[in-house]
Amino acid sequence: MENLTLDREKLTPKDFSSGMDVKWCPGCGDYSILKQVQTILPDLGVEKEKFVFISGIGCSSRFTYYMDTYGIHSIHGRAAAIASGVKAANPELDVWVVSGDGDAFSIGGNHFIHLMRKNFDLNYLVFNNQIYSLTKGQYSPTSERGKITKSSPFGSIEEPFNPSELALGAKASFVSRTLDRDPKHMQQILKRAHAHKGTSFVEVYQNCPVFNDGTFFAYSDKETKKDQALFLEHGKPLLFGMNDDKGIRLDGLTPVLVDLNSNDFSADDLWIHDEKDRTKANLISRFFDTSFNGTYFPRPFGVIYADERPVYEENLEHQIEEVETKKGKLPLNLILSGDKTWNIL
Amino acid sequence: METINDLPEKIKTIKQVDKIVVRFSGDSGDGMQLTGMQFTDTAALAGNDTSTFPDYPSEIRAPIGTVAGVSGFQVHFGSTEIYTAGDSFDVLVAMNAAALKVDLPRLKEGGIIIANLQGFDKKNLSLAQYPVGVNPLEDSSLENYIVHKVDITKHTKECLVDSGLGIKDIERCKNMFVLGLLFWKFDKPLDNTIRFIQDKFSRKPEIADANIKVLRAGWNYGDSAEIFTMQFKIAPAKLPTGTYRNITGNHAAAIGLIAASEKSRLPLFLGSYPITPATDILHDLSKYRGNGVKTFQAEDEIAAICSSIGASYAGSLAVTTTSGPGMSLKTEALGLATMLELPLVVINVQRGGPSTGLPTKTEQSDLLMAMHGRHGEAPLPVLAASSPSDCFETVYEASKIAVEHMTPVIVLSDGYIANGSEPWRFPSQEDLPEIEVNFLKVANGPDGKILPYKRDEKLVRPWIKAGTKGLEHRIGGLEKENETGNVSYEANNHELMTKLRADKIKHIQDFIPPAKVDNGKELGKLLVLGWGSTYGAIKTAVKECIDEGFDVSHIHLRYINPLPKNLGWLLYRFEKVLIPEMNTGQLLQLIRGEFLIPATGFSKVQGQPFTTAEIKGRIIRMS
Numbered sequence: 030m031e032n033l034t035l036d037r038e039k040l041t042p043k044d045f046s047s048g049m050d051v052k053w054c055p056g057c058g059d060y061s062i063l064k065q066v067q068t069i070l071p072d073l074g075v076e077k078e079k080f081v082f083i084s085g086i087g088c089s090s091r092f093t094y095y096m097d098t099y100g101i102h103s104i105h106g107r108a109a110a111i112a113s114g115v116k117a118a119n120p121e122l123d124v125w126v127v128s129g130d131g132d133a134f135s136i137g138g139n140h141f142i143h144l145m146r147k148n149f150d151l152n153y154l155v156f157n158n159q160i161y162s163l164t165k166g167q168y169s170p171t172s173e174r175g176k177i178t179k180s181s182p183f184g185s186i187e188e189p190f191n192p193s194e195l196a197l198g199a200k201a202s203f204v205s206r207t208l209d210r211d212p213k214h215m216q217q218i219l220k221r222a223h224a225h226k227g228t229s230f231v232e233v234y235q236n237c238p239v240f241n242d243g244t245f246f247a248y249s250d251k252e253t254k255k256d257q258a259l260f261l262e263h264g265k266p267l268l269f270g271m272n273d274d275k276g277i278r279l280d281g282l283t284p285v286l287v288d289l290n291s292n293d294f295s296a297d298d299l300w301i302h303d304e305k306d307r308t309k310a311n312l313i314s315r316f317f318d319t320s321f322n323g324t325y326f327p328r329p330f331g332v333i334y335a336d337e338r339p340v341y342e343e344n345l346e347h348q349i350e351e352v353e354t355k356k357g358k359l360p361l362n363l364i365l366s367g368d369k370t371w372n373i374l
Numbered sequence: 375m376e377t378i379n380d381l382p383e384k385i386k387t388i389k390q391v392d393k394i395v396v397r398f399s400g401d402s403g404d405g406m407q408l409t410g411m412q413f414t415d416t417a418a419l420a421g422n423d424t425s426t427f428p429d430y431p432s433e434i435r436a437p438i439g440t441v442a443g444v445s446g447f448q449v450h451f452g453s454t455e456i457y458t459a460g461d462s463f464d465v466l467v468a469m470n471a472a473a474l475k476v477d478l479p480r481l482k483e484g485g486i487i488i489a490n491l492q493g494f495d496k497k498n499l500s501l502a503q504y505p506v507g508v509n510p511l512e513d514s515s516l517e518n519y520i521v522h523k524v525d526i527t528k529h530t531k532e533c534l535v536d537s538g539l540g541i542k543d544i545e546r547c548k549n550m551f552v553l554g555l556l557f558w559k560f561d562k563p564l565d566n567t568i569r570f571i572q573d574k575f576s577r578k579p580e581i582a583d584a585n586i587k588v589l590r591a592g593w594n595y596g597d598s599a600e601i602f603t604m605q606f607k608i609a610p611a612k613l614p615t616g617t618y619r620n621i622t623g624n625h626a627a628a629i630g631l632i633a634a635s636e637k638s639r640l641p642l643f644l645g646s647y648p649i650t651p652a653t654d655i656l657h658d659l660s661k662y663r664g665n666g667v668k669t670f671q672a673e674d675e676i677a678a679i680c681s682s683i684g685a686s687y688a689g690s691l692a693v694t695t696t697s698g699p700g701m702s703l704k705t706e707a708l709g710l711a712t713m714l715e716l717p718l719v720v721i722n723v724q725r726g727g728p729s730t731g732l733p734t735k736t737e738q739s740d741l742l743m744a745m746h747g748r749h750g751e752a753p754l755p756v757l758a759a760s761s762p763s764d765c766f767e768t769v770y771e772a773s774k775i776a777v778e779h780m781t782p783v784i785v786l787s788d789g790y791i792a793n794g795s796e797p798w799r800f801p802s803q804e805d806l807p808e809i810e811v812n813f814l815k816v817a818n819g820p821d822g823k824i825l826p827y828k829r830d831e832k833l834v835r836p837w838i839k840a841g842t843k844g845l846e847h848r849i850g851g852l853e854k855e856n857e858t859g860n861v862s863y864e865a866n867n868h869e870l871m872t873k874l875r876a877d878k879i880k881h882i883q884d885f886i887p888p889a890k891v892d893n894g895k896e897l898g899k900l901l902v903l904g905w906g907s908t909y910g911a912i913k914t915a916v917k918e919c920i921d922e923g924f925d926v927s928h929i930h931l932r933y934i935n936p937l938p939k940n941l942g943w944l945l946y947r948f949e950k951v952l953i954p955e956m957n958t959g960q961l962l963q964l965i966r967g968e969f970l971i972p973a974t975g976f977s978k979v980q981g982q983p984f985t986t987a988e989i990k991g992r993i994i995r996m997s
Contacts (some may be wrong), residue, residue, distance in 0.1 A: 047848065049860065078843045083684070086851075093848050094861060099840040101687060102850030103680070104710050110677035114684025114692070115840065117670055118643050122688060122841055140680075143673035345668060352664040359665055361636045361803045364629050367619045369566075371419050373799075374615055 040071035045080075047097040058209030058235035059088060062156060063095055065215045066125075073223055079123045083112040085137060088163050089129035089156035089235075106137025109144040109153065113341075116149045120342040123223075124151035130171040131161050134190050138170075145199035145228055150340040152222045152229045157192060160241035178240075192232045193314040193333050197307070202227035204310065204334040208234035210249035214260070214330065226337050248328055261313070261331035266299035269327050276300075277326060284312060286324050310334035386597075388561070388605045393452025395460030396556065399477045400469025400493075402435050402445045405549035410447025411795075412553055416566045418620045418797050421610025422451040425910060427459030427983070428793045432650065432733040439493075439501035444476045453609040457761075457910035459794060461985035465559075467552055469493050469526075471502035474510060486520045488555065490548075492527040522601050526551050533591040537584050547588040554592020561607050564589060616799040623791035624651075626765035626798070627695075627721055628658035632665065633766070634773030635691045638809035643685035644669045644693045645678040647700060650733045651789040652723035655695045675703035679720070683707060686716040687849075689813065689839035691773060695721040698740055699730065701747070708782055709748040712875065714849050715827070715835050717776035717783075721769065724788040726981045735981025736789035738906050739957040744784045745935055745964065751872050753879045755779070756935040758786040760909035763798035765791060768932060774809045779882055780834045786934075788956070790983045791907040814838045814845060819857070826859040832885075833878040882936050889938040893917055894927025900996055901948035903973070905931040905961050908954055908984055915989035924997050934961070942969045952976055952996055954989055 045067040053059045070080065080098035084090035086105035093100035099122075103111050112126045126144075133141050133155045144153065160178065161167040167180035171192065175184040196204045203225040207218040215233065222229035234245040248258040259269045259277075267277035276287040276299040287294045303309060310333050316326035396413065398406040407428055418424050427448040436443030450460035465486045468474040470493030481487065492498075494511050510516055511523055530548040537544070550571075557564055568586050575582035596602045635642035646656040646669065660669045668690070672678035679694045686692035696704060701722045711718045724740045726732025740747075744756045755775050759768035765787055772783040814836035819825040826847045827835050838845050847859065855862035856870055893916045894901075904912040909930050916928040929944060931937070945951055945965070951973040953962045959975035966973055976992050978984055 076843070078841055078846055080846075081687075081840050093850065096848070098846050099687075100848040100850075101684075101714070102848065102852065103683075104706055104851055107676060107680040107707065110672065110680035111684040111687075113672075113677070114643065114645060114670070114681030114686075115688045116684075117668055117681065118641065118685035118688035118690040118692075119841060139673055140677055143677070349663050349666055349668075353666075356664045359662070361633060364632055364662070364665075365800045365802065366617070367621070367800075369415065369419065370617050370619045370800075371421060372615075372617050373421060373610070373613045 042067040056238035061209040083108045084127040085132040087129040087132045092127040109140035126153045130157040130169045134170040142199035145201035147341045148227045156235040158235045158237040166240040196230045203229040205332045206232045259327040259329045263304045304335040395450045395463040396465040397448045397463040398467045399446045399473035404469045409549045414449045417451040423456040423611035424451040425456045425459045426795045441472045457913045471498045491525040550589040551592035554589040555596045558593045558596030618797045621798045622795045623762040623765040624654035627769045630766040630769030640691035642667045643690040645681035647675045647678045649697045652695045652697045675700040679704040679707040693719040698727045711782040712752040721785045723792045732981040741960040755783045758906040825857045828857045888940040892928045897947045899925040900950045911984040914986040
């Protein structure tokens with residue numbers, strides 16, 4: 030791939046801007062995501078015409094119109110299914126799905142889980158703002174219990190999805206989380222997602238300044254970030270807190286909060302993040318919404334799970350080659366005649 | 375009873391007949407479909423014209439011996455041209471009491487019943503809900519028929535007593551006894567079926583041997599048993615010269631797609647979700663991996679069509695196959711494909727509806743849905759196949775229209791022709807019309823601008839394959855500005871685009887053949903106008919009526935949207951127009967609406983195809 034781009038001029042983020050007026054609300058987290066995506070694309074070593082962005086319906090899904098790449102702004106919930114067809118038809122295309130929490134997990138829930146399972150080599154971004162914004166403020170499948178919205182004036186009575194847990198349950202091969210207000214982190218995760226061979230699920234916490242303002246600020250504001258967010262790195266201990274003085278230790282299959290100031294434990298005793306460990310990834314994904322002996326843990330960001338396994342379109346191409354080698358390509362005239370014919374004279 | 379081996383020489387007569395209808399009827403597990411198909415293959419190979427009608431329940435194994443579990447296979451074969459599977463049968467093979475109960479009403483007076491004795495024991499009679507003590511084989515209720523009671527189970531067991539096979543395997547061979555017996559009855563050779571058995575059980579030679587042995591025993595039984603004294607001989611049909619094969623509608627559709635893919639040099643992509651009676655197209659195409667066919671069994675009907683839309687954007691000949699309920703689920707995506715103006719072939723193998731309806735039975739009730747079943751103004755070409763082999767041409771034509779006119783196209787088939795079969799004088803690759811595909815290679819607007827919705831003289835936009843250098847562009851479900859394809863909410867633009875999308879479809883009229891009279895004169899008293907799978911019944915009825923001196927003609931439509939240009943002119947040349955349909959009058963509405971003529975409908979919604987007699991009766995009444 031790298032070689033192919035040598036004789037071409039180096040692309041810049043501007044090359045990926047379609048020039049259409051961007052019409053998200055002022056202060057919308059989507060602007061940051063658009064910017065980070067446009068920033069990293071030139072660095073991926075992929076020819077521009079290979080990029081295809083497929084989106085569904087919702088604020089997030091207007092994304093495709095703003096990218097100067099191939100793209101389809103499709104129908105609600107179906108981007109994953111359309112992307113499957115694009116990638117199966119032409120594995121050389123570099124496919125990105127852009128979706129929101131309603132689009133991906135509500136109306137598109139079935140396609141989401143099956144895409145994770147089938148494992149096409151593509152990237153699936155969900156802009157999670159925990160609210161339906163384009164329809165002006167109803168609770169979404171990721172809204173917290175008790176959420177007051179226009180369609181839940183007395184509070185939502187529904188249990189929300191935990192997207193990374195859902196993706197893991199659906200056998201995703203890459204599960205990650207980042208947030209709009211941390212551009213550097215987002216760029217890193219987007220690059221990791223692209224480098225991963227298989228379906229890369231990136232949940233982006235995205236602020237909706239109109240209908241759900243400030244929901245995720247605790248994970249980016251200086252005063253709270255260190256205590257409430259856990260930034261994962263492969264091979265590094267699970268460490269957080271204002272002075273990096275809190276850690277997480279694993280006692281059997283139970284995570285335990287550890288105070289590193291207490292002298293009982295040192296950083297060496299902590300849980301070392303292993304992206305390839307599915308069981309532990311599942312525990313991490315549940316840190317913030319599951320009580321472990323009364324303790325809740327901070328919100329994890331970064332790559333929660335990544336382990337490559339065969340991808341759909343390669344298996345498909347491989348099978349085609351295999352059958353062709355074994356049985357040969359049937360000439361059309363033989364297909365038309367079948368193997369039993371007779372003559373009328 | 376005598377055993378097979380010690381029967382005396384007997385005297386037999388051979389009678390020449392033109393055509394015969396045989397109905398194989400038994401429990402779902404009795405192998406009637408396979409038996410019927412083997413019989414048909416052999417008849418076809420012997421040069422008979424054939425038409426078949428598999429008629430089975432939607433349950434895989436309904437309770438054994440009950441009326442609900444009866445599975446039938448009807449074959450009409452003859453030395454003259456055959457267009458339907460037959461209104462009634464000459465021979466009924468009844469493997470049990472339930473089968474007799476279900477199918478006796480359609481056996482001709484004086485017809486032959488071959489009854490499997492064991493299927494009429496106390497238990498089976500009770501399961502078929504005959505009153506206690508009543509056995510139709512033993513009272514006088516069948517005295518108008520010729521009844522052969524054969525202890526098929528016993529003969530099969532005797533034949534395989536030394537085979538070393540278990541009782542279950544032995545019982546499974548009994549349909550071969552029936553088949554052998556029928557081959558004797560109609561003077562057909564066994565070799566085709568023997569080859570089939572050897573192939574099917576190539577890894578289980580003991581099972582193959584057992585089946586062949588029983589098949590031969592059935593033939594020998596007919597040849598030597600006293601009760602069978604008459605054989606029928608059906609000479610080869612005088613069909614147009616050429617090479618033939620037997621084909622079902624679903625297989626014809628599958629290979630029609632492969633042919634279209636090869637002729638257009640486009641890779642074939644099928645996104646599909648299993649649904650009766652369309653699934654066989656998915657099965658068939660899955661076998662052609664070696665030819666690069668990409669079949670994608672999607673997670674649901676919506677994903678099936680959406681993945682196809684994606685594949686079309688990436689430059690494949692994209693197809694989705696389904697039946698009624700699946701079609702309902704696909705409607706939103708079909709609207710998207712219409713808006714995007716991407717080629718897509720949608721095959722709807724219709725079945726009885728609404729809702730789950732009659733999954734294994736036939737109906738033509740999705741026509742108006744095909745025409746109008748999308749929100750907004752979303753016109754699409756609609757084509758209908760008229761017979762099993764016609765599914766090939768119709769699907770090929772649909773593919774050609776889809777890629778040459780940049781539009782989704784709906785093909786309507788139905789359960790009757792999808793599963794039914796007929797001999798087909800198949801074309802060769804060289805006979806097939808070319809399919810022209812021109813992907814846009816360079817920007818088509820001024821100053822290197824890309825105009826994805828700039829139309830040619832046919833009002834067709836360019837197909838731009840994702841991945842083409844320098845032609846990056848976005849398309850979407852929002853209304854788009856003329857030519858640029860950019861999002862536009864401008865009032866007059868929306869009206870213009872609505873009109874352009876409609877005119878593009880209307881324009882296809884210039885590229886399809888005119889309607890022509892299939893049978894009869896181009897001017898007269900009565901025209902029977904049909905579409906889809908009613909072809910055989912209408913053709914036979916009209917032919918017979920003309921022979922009997924009635925002034926009647928027949929036109930059959932493949933292109934329903936747009937209709938052939940000359941159709942109105944033709945319709946106005948008849949005093950009356952009769953439209954028989956397996957629905958409550960859907961084409962009728964379209965024709966009345968389009969041409970303002972007082973056409974008369976004739977509807978049947980029983981999950982069963984029209985009989986020739988029904989249509990004939992209506993023609994005579996209207997004449």
